[in-house]
Amino acid sequence: GQREFVAAFVSAAPRPDWWDAVTTPYRVESLGDLLAAWQGHPRTDEGERQFFKAAYQGIVDHPDDAQVVATAINLLHWVVRDYPHRLGLARFGFERYFLHRARTDNCANCMPGDTTQGLAQNLAQLYAADGRYDEGIAVCRKLIDERAADVSPYKLAETWNQLAWLHWQKGDRDQAVQIARDALARYGATVRADELRRTLERFERER
Numbered sequence: 524g525q526r527e528f529v530a531a532f533v534s535a536a537p538r539p540d541w542w543d544a545v546t547t548p549y550r551v552e553s554l555g556d557l558l559a560a561w562q563g564h565p566r567t568d569e570g571e572r573q574f575f576k577a578a579y580q581g582i583v584d585h586p587d588d589a590q591v592v593a594t595a596i597n598l599l600h601w602v603v604r605d606y607p608h609r610l611g612l613a614r615f616g617f618e619r620y621f622l623h624r625a626r627t628d629n630c631a632n633c634m635p636g637d638t639t640q641g642l643a644q645n646l647a648q649l650y651a652a653d654g655r656y657d658e659g660i661a662v663c664r665k666l667i668d669e670r671a672a673d674v675s676p677y678k679l680a681e682t683w684n685q686l687a688w689l690h691w692q693k694g695d696r697d698q699a700v701q702i703a704r705d706a707l708a709r710y711g712a713t714v715r716a717d718e719l720r721r722t723l724e725r726f727e728r729e730r
Contacts (some may be wrong), residue, residue, distance in 0.1 A: 528586040535613035538579070539572075547573040551581025554590040554626065558595055561598055571602035593620040593638050597623070600645040610653070612648040617662065624673070636673030640666060640682060656693035660686060680710035684722055691726060700726045 527650035549560035557578060564574040565708040578595040585591045596616035600609065620642055643666040659682035671679060683706035691699035702722040710719060 525586045529583055532582060532586070532615060535615040536579075536608045536680065539575070539606055541572060545569075545572045545576050547576040548578075549573060549577035551577050551591065552594070553583070553588075555663060557581055557591055557595055557598070561659060564602075568603075575603045575606070585670065589623055590626055592625045593625070593642065594708060596620070597638055597641040597645065600641075610646075610649045613642065613649050616642040617646045621665070621670070630679075632675060634673055634675045634678075636670045637675055637678050639670055640674045640678045643679060644685060647682075647689065651689055651692060656689050659689045660693070663689065668721075674692055676710055677713040677715050680706060680713050680715035683710065684715065687722055687726070695727070696730050700730060 526564070540717040549564070551555070551557045551560060560574055560577050564570040576611065578599055582592050584594050592615065594637075596612060599606075599612060606612075617639075621639055623639050625633065625638035627633040627635060627637075627719045643662050647662040650656070650662065663682050666682055667679070667686070687702040687706065690696075690702060700723070703719060703726055707716070707719045707723055712715065
């Protein structure tokens with residue numbers, strides 16, 4: 524039920540210690556509210572904390588609204604970089620919302636798996652920063668193997684690029700080059716083409 528969900532969420536991602544010191548002007552009752560707060564919050568430490576508090580409270584208040592919760596977890600990754608439970612938050616989002624279907628009514632190029640792709644990207648990035656490359660690779664692979672049909676091509680290109688980098692950082696250099704080549708062949712017509720090309724050129728230069 525909802526109480527169990529909130530308990531699991533707060534356990535995975537406890538409230539930050541500054542919670543009571545921050546007053547937020549935003550109130551998240553819907554996806555529209557969340558996106559308005561995201562667009563509107565000042566890009567300052569204080570503004571980020573205001574957004575964080577509002578989005579976090581939105582999750583706790585509306586645990587049954589998957590659009591709010593999945594999108595909020597995805598956006599929380601991008602603010603308050605010193606929040607100590609970023610990995611727990613990202614893992615919670617990826618595990619609970621792996622099959623999430625995002626609304627696409629207000630976005631011409633979006634697909635229903637794009638929010639999940641973002642959750643996967645965030646989690647794999649945090650694993651990579653922690654040196655946990657195999658876990659990051661597994662996250663990318665799961666997204667590619669099980670959700671590719673639901674994800675925008677340019678977003679998939681981002682996941683393939685990340686997968687190549689995870690192999691590179693792990694030391695699987697030949698595999699990294701192969702993945703980057705395959706990705707460029709597949710997604711060279713998307714807006715991520717330059718990024719994939721830069722990745723491949725760097726690998727080939729340094730290998």
